[in-house]
Amino acid sequence: MDNNNLIEKFKKWEFVIDEEKADKLNAYYQLLIEWNSKMNLTAITDYDDVCIKHFFDSVSLLKYIDLKEGQSVVDIGTGAGFPGIPLKILRPDVEFVLIDSLNKRINFLNYVIKELGLSKIKAIHSRAEETGKNLEYREKFDFCVSRAVARLPVLCEYTIPLVKKGGYFISYKSIKTEDEIKEANFAIDILGGKIDKIENFMLPDTDMVRNLVFIKKVKNTGSKFPRNAAMIKKSPLVK
Numbered sequence: 001m002d003n004n005n006l007i008e009k010f011k012k013w014e015f016v017i018d019e020e021k022a023d024k025l026n027a028y029y030q031l032l033i034e035w036n037s038k039m040n041l042t043a044i045t046d047y048d049d050v051c052i053k054h055f056f057d058s059v060s061l062l063k064y065i066d067l068k069e070g071q072s073v074v075d076i077g078t079g080a081g082f083p084g085i086p087l088k089i090l091r092p093d094v095e096f097v098l099i100d101s102l103n104k105r106i107n108f109l110n111y112v113i114k115e116l117g118l119s120k121i122k123a124i125h126s127r128a129e130e131t132g133k134n135l136e137y138r139e140k141f142d143f144c145v146s147r148a149v150a151r152l153p154v155l156c157e158y159t160i161p162l163v164k165k166g167g168y169f170i171s172y173k174s175i176k177t178e179d180e181i182k183e184a185n186f187a188i189d190i191l192g193g194k195i196d197k198i199e200n201f202m203l204p205d206t207d208m209v210r211n212l213v214f215i216k217k218v219k220n221t222g223s224k225f226p227r228n229a230a231m232i233k234k235s236p237l238v239k
């Protein structure tokens with residue numbers, strides 16, 4: 001994997017990355033492919049595809065937020081580390097927590113963190129709805145991100161309790177976002193959120209649309225949320 005090639009790709013996408021960041025992204029790609037042969041991490045394995053559909057997609061958010069040094073981001077249902085790891089590589093000055101309910105994936109992520117020498121990042125084996133009750137994490141994050149985990153009414157109950165008042169939950173969605181938002185309005189409101197904006201764009205050289213849904217936390221979340229997993233599944237917060 002040629003670092004210059006990756007630097008050029010990012011330049012085309014209007015991101016400046018240096019040699020060290022390109023090196024870390026390429027090392028991450030190699031570990032992803034290596035471990036993918038032993039466990040299910042990603043269906044996308046071609047280098048150029050991973051660069052667009054995982055790396056660029058993950059970091060695209062940085063064009064739309066003012067992420068300051070020392071702020072914190074939690075990635076819910078991070079899986080193989082998307083969007084959390086590429087975001088961390090581009091922003092070493094920001095604190096990251098990656099959460100997933102599957103321990104095998106957390107083991108992979110801890111290996112990635114060690115091999116790439118990443119700091120100010122933790123990978124935690126937990127369910128989002130348990131993390132949201134834990135006072136160490138509840139309402140502690142400036143930003144929460146999540147891609148491909150659940151429909152919005154359920155996802156909001158996983159994520160909004162973790163965001164501090166004034167912070168944002170950003171959901172990486174693809175098509176038909178409007179219907180999903182309508183369905184989630186009740187959940188967003190009851191959990192203390194408010195739709196702030198939706199940014200959409202095409203992933204480069206694909207026909208894939210990305211919608212970033214920005215939900216601002218405007219009120220603290222009531223102590224009865226998040227409910228337990230069975231309850232969230234049985235009766236999602238839909239009117």
Ligand SMILES: C[S@@+](CC[C@H](N)C(=O)[O-])C[C@H]1O[C@@H](n2cnc3c(N)ncnc32)[C@H](O)[C@@H]1O
Binds near residue numbers: 100127158
């Ligand atoms: C389809 S994968 C998406 C992974 C990654 N975000 C991505 O976009 O490539 C969904 C991930 O969410 C995790 N997950 C699902 N429900 C969860 C929950 N309640 N708490 C934490 N992780 C959860 C799964 O274990 C899985 O790794």
